[in-house]
Amino acid sequence: MQPALAISERISRLTSSLVREILAAAQAPGMISFAGGLPSPEAMPILPKSLNGYDWQDPVFQQYGTTEGEPYLRNQLAHHLVDSGLMIKPDQILILSGSQQGIDLSAKLFVDPGTNLLCESPTYLAALQSFQLFGAKCIGLALNADGINVEDLVRNIETHRPSAIYLIPSFQNPSGTCYSLQTRQAIAEVLDHYQLPIIEDEPYRELMYDHVDRTPICSLVKKAPWIYLGSFSKTLWPGWRVGFLAASLDLFPYLLRLKQAGDLHTNRPGQICVANWLAGSTKTEDLRRLREIYKHKRDAMQHALTKHFSDIATWKTPAGGLFFWLALHKAIDTRPLLKEAMKLGVAYMPGEAFYSTASEPQLGKLRLNFSHASESDMQQGLEILARLFRSH
Amino acid sequence: MQPALAISERISRLTSSLVREILAAAQAPGMISFAGGLPSPEAMPILPKSLNGYDWQDPVFQQYGTTEGEPYLRNQLAHHLVDSGLMIKPDQILILSGSQQGIDLSAKLFVDPGTNLLCESPTYLAALQSFQLFGAKCIGLALNADGINVEDLVRNIETHRPSAIYLIPSFQNPSGTCYSLQTRQAIAEVLDHYQLPIIEDEPYRELMYDHVDRTPICSLVKKAPWIYLGSFSKTLWPGWRVGFLAASLDLFPYLLRLKQAGDLHTNRPGQICVANWLAGSTKTEDLRRLREIYKHKRDAMQHALTKHFSDIATWKTPAGGLFFWLALHKAIDTRPLLKEAMKLGVAYMPGEAFYSTASEPQLGKLRLNFSHASESDMQQGLEILARLFRSH
Numbered sequence: 001m002q003p004a005l006a007i008s009e010r011i012s013r014l015t016s017s018l019v020r021e022i023l024a025a026a027q028a029p030g031m032i033s034f035a036g037g038l039p040s041p042e043a044m045p046i047l048p049k050s051l052n053g054y055d056w057q058d059p060v061f062q063q064y065g066t067t068e069g070e071p072y073l074r075n076q077l078a079h080h081l082v083d084s085g086l087m088i089k090p091d092q093i094l095i096l097s098g099s100q101q102g103i104d105l106s107a108k109l110f111v112d113p114g115t116n117l118l119c120e121s122p123t124y125l126a127a128l129q130s131f132q133l134f135g136a137k138c139i140g141l142a143l144n145a146d147g148i149n150v151e152d153l154v155r156n157i158e159t160h161r162p163s164a165i166y167l168i169p170s171f172q173n174p175s176g177t178c179y180s181l182q183t184r185q186a187i188a189e190v191l192d193h194y195q196l197p198i199i200e201d202e203p204y205r206e207l208m209y210d211h212v213d214r215t216p217i218c219s220l221v222k223k224a225p226w227i228y229l230g231s232f233s234k235t236l237w238p239g240w241r242v243g244f245l246a247a248s249l250d251l252f253p254y255l256l257r258l259k260q261a262g263d264l265h266t267n268r269p270g271q272i273c274v275a276n277w278l279a280g281s282t283k284t285e286d287l288r289r290l291r292e293i294y295k296h297k298r299d300a301m302q303h304a305l306t307k308h309f310s311d312i313a314t315w316k317t318p319a320g321g322l323f324f325w326l327a328l329h330k331a332i333d334t335r336p337l338l339k340e341a342m343k344l345g346v347a348y349m350p351g352e353a354f355y356s357t358a359s360e361p362q363l364g365k366l367r368l369n370f371s372h373a374s375e376s377d378m379q380q381g382l383e384i385l386a387r388l389f390r391s392h
Numbered sequence: 393m394q395p396a397l398a399i400s401e402r403i404s405r406l407t408s409s410l411v412r413e414i415l416a417a418a419q420a421p422g423m424i425s426f427a428g429g430l431p432s433p434e435a436m437p438i439l440p441k442s443l444n445g446y447d448w449q450d451p452v453f454q455q456y457g458t459t460e461g462e463p464y465l466r467n468q469l470a471h472h473l474v475d476s477g478l479m480i481k482p483d484q485i486l487i488l489s490g491s492q493q494g495i496d497l498s499a500k501l502f503v504d505p506g507t508n509l510l511c512e513s514p515t516y517l518a519a520l521q522s523f524q525l526f527g528a529k530c531i532g533l534a535l536n537a538d539g540i541n542v543e544d545l546v547r548n549i550e551t552h553r554p555s556a557i558y559l560i561p562s563f564q565n566p567s568g569t570c571y572s573l574q575t576r577q578a579i580a581e582v583l584d585h586y587q588l589p590i591i592e593d594e595p596y597r598e599l600m601y602d603h604v605d606r607t608p609i610c611s612l613v614k615k616a617p618w619i620y621l622g623s624f625s626k627t628l629w630p631g632w633r634v635g636f637l638a639a640s641l642d643l644f645p646y647l648l649r650l651k652q653a654g655d656l657h658t659n660r661p662g663q664i665c666v667a668n669w670l671a672g673s674t675k676t677e678d679l680r681r682l683r684e685i686y687k688h689k690r691d692a693m694q695h696a697l698t699k700h701f702s703d704i705a706t707w708k709t710p711a712g713g714l715f716f717w718l719a720l721h722k723a724i725d726t727r728p729l730l731k732e733a734m735k736l737g738v739a740y741m742p743g744e745a746f747y748s749t750a751s752e753p754q755l756g757k758l759r760l761n762f763s764h765a766s767e768s769d770m771q772q773g774l775e776i777l778a779r780l781f782r783s784h
Contacts, residue, residue, distance in 0.1 A: 008507070097489050163398040
């Protein structure tokens with residue numbers, strides 16, 4: 001007798017590979033891609049040849065490291081985070097293989113099949129995929145100009161008794177929303193009242209082009225458990241896969257052991273490169289240059305959008321991050337249109353992908369990345385897209 | 393009202409951090425450690441300064457990469473694996489953040505709470521931890537000199553209807569067992585008959601000191617789904633966290649998407665370093681040197697064990713790998729004794745840690761690593777340990 005392959009129930013929740021396929025196809029030669037969130041190579045700091053006295057060939061860094069991460073990097077990070085308002089000790093920091101791993105660890109920590117999680121609607125699609133893979137029901141809270149609505153938050157906590165809330169308060173992906181300080185404070189109070197854990201994801205923190213408040217909600221809560229996710233993939237070198245989390249002391253030990261079971265520790269040469277950059281003298285200038293390059297690109301896309309999309313869509317100019325979020329006047333499904341766009345050599349990310357499977361996606365939305373395409377490609381690509389949408 | 397912290401049921405299965413604590417304490421200065429499985433720094437190949445024409449500072453390798461891994465590395469690996477008997481295409485290879493990640497992905501693929509898995513008894517403790525974290529009941533099969541007993545395997549498949557079997561057929565951790573070709577072939581036939589998936593873990597493959605058969609069972613199965621896990625942490629640089637899996641085509645797409653949800657992709661500079669080593673001219677000599685160093689250390693430990701442990705324990709000389717597995721004549725619990733040993737400056741790994749929580753651990757076993765301690769420390773440490781065990 002030959003039984004059928006017994007794979008886990010979890011696998012039935014692995015969402016379709018649509019996004020993988022889009023991103024793969026979007027990298028075809030000649031394609032003008034607004035689809036992914038690739039940083040611009042010109043904006044990445046040059047990797048130093050000598051690492052401030054650290055020899056990257058040093059066998060010390062080739063040996064197994066600790067699960068927590070390099071003490072040197074954890075120290076530098078604790079220091080670096082003071083500016084954000086997060087006053088934490090190095091032993092609250094866990095170095096990750098990219099901040100995406102922090103979502104995997106958070107899902108392992110909080111989610112059983114059927115667990116309710118709150119998130120924004122729309123939100124980061126790979127977070128949705130990861131939480132849903134573990135069986136979470138992701139309940140989306142609508143986004144206003146200054147963040148989620150606090151009464152809506154309270155109502156959803158009371159109704160759904162969620163295990164945690166996942167938020168991207170600064171330059172939210174995909175909407176570009178940046179929460180006001182007032183909203184951040186009000187959310188922190190609600191979380192404290194219910195002792196609801198927050199997973200705060202801040203990959204875009206440093207990509208600020210207009211001055212706005214970016215105080216982490218994690219720095220405002222007094223009693224609620226919290227996990228803060230940080231990335232270097234948008235500021236330094238995504239290919240190194242070095243990110244981090246900081247967490248309240250009640251959660252940290254679990255996260256540490258989950259990380260150990262997951263991949264033992266993060267690659268050490270990458271950790272040393274990042275630590276040296278944090279400790280080095282070029283940081284301020286590197287970040288200034290990065291913001292300048294991206295602000296220029298954002299403005300160029302704003303200009304091109306105004307030219308080509310004013311009559312068929314609305315959007316807000318994002319104060320930071322990597323994306324414009326467009327709402328077409330007509331609520332058409334942007335997924336089937338993508339195929340046509342790609343035949344014309346232009347890729348974008350259909351808005352539907354950013355909505356939880358627990359609700360109907362809103363139609364007529366698309367996410368456009370402005371960091372990767374050149375300015376002339378941007379002009380040309382948006383003209384092609386606008387013509388396509390106008391014809392439907 | 394303030395609800396209690398709602399963490400997942402999974403977390404209740406996070407096993408104690410005993411092993412973490414041992415390994416951390418074992419790295420204290422002056423400690424003679426037989427506890428971990430650290431490779432010897434002198435045995436690691438020197439990291440090349442220039443990467444055979446690849447510039448490690450090249451921005452190409454600092455950008456996001458593909459989830460599958462670098463095509464260059466996947467090609468080199470497919471070629472490298474031919475020697476082992478695994479005839480596969482590069483597109484069956486998934487690059488991992490260390491082969492430990494392959495266990496996490498396999499657990500995600502196969503394990504729901506209550507899923508039965510077969511494994512060896514004893515087996516790799518971090519695999520047990522990871523499978524058990526996801527809720528697997530790990531059913532251990534006893535090890536003979538040439539591997540598990542095939543009739544025992546059939547009986548356990550019929551009784552428990554497991555979802556997969558996890559085996560380390562070459563220089564098994566912790567027992568050092570190397571399966572005979574006959575046993576490998578018989579297991580493959582059984583797996584094909586039941587179409588039972590195998591997860592074959594081979595981190596020690598290259599560490600062979602006496603000639604034995606190492607044909608992967610994955611290369612012998614004809615119909616059963618399979619996952620083959622490979623590591624560079626024992627031969628090259630564990631700090632880079634580069635490992636890989638190869639899988640049958642029915643499993644590969646799931647593993648790829650699980651990897652993407654877990655950490656997007658593996659660090660690219662590390663992948664390039666490994667690929668260059670595989671493609672380079674030093675490989676054969678590096679591996680010869682590595683085997684020579686470790687064979688020498690193994691022989692030194694064999695000699696020291698004969699001198700100090702002959703009257704209180706039995707063991708088999710391992711033909712490869714990194715460990716001796718001792719069975720004390722008296723079945724004492726080696727866990728509480730560890731504290732005393734560490735006060736005397738010597739660390740070892742208690743055997744109890746290598747048994748599934750689904751069964752009673754066997755007492756009186758310990759695992760001794762021979763790759764890390766110097767020969768004089770080895771002599772001194774074993775003398776201290778033998779005296780301690782003799783006194784109990």
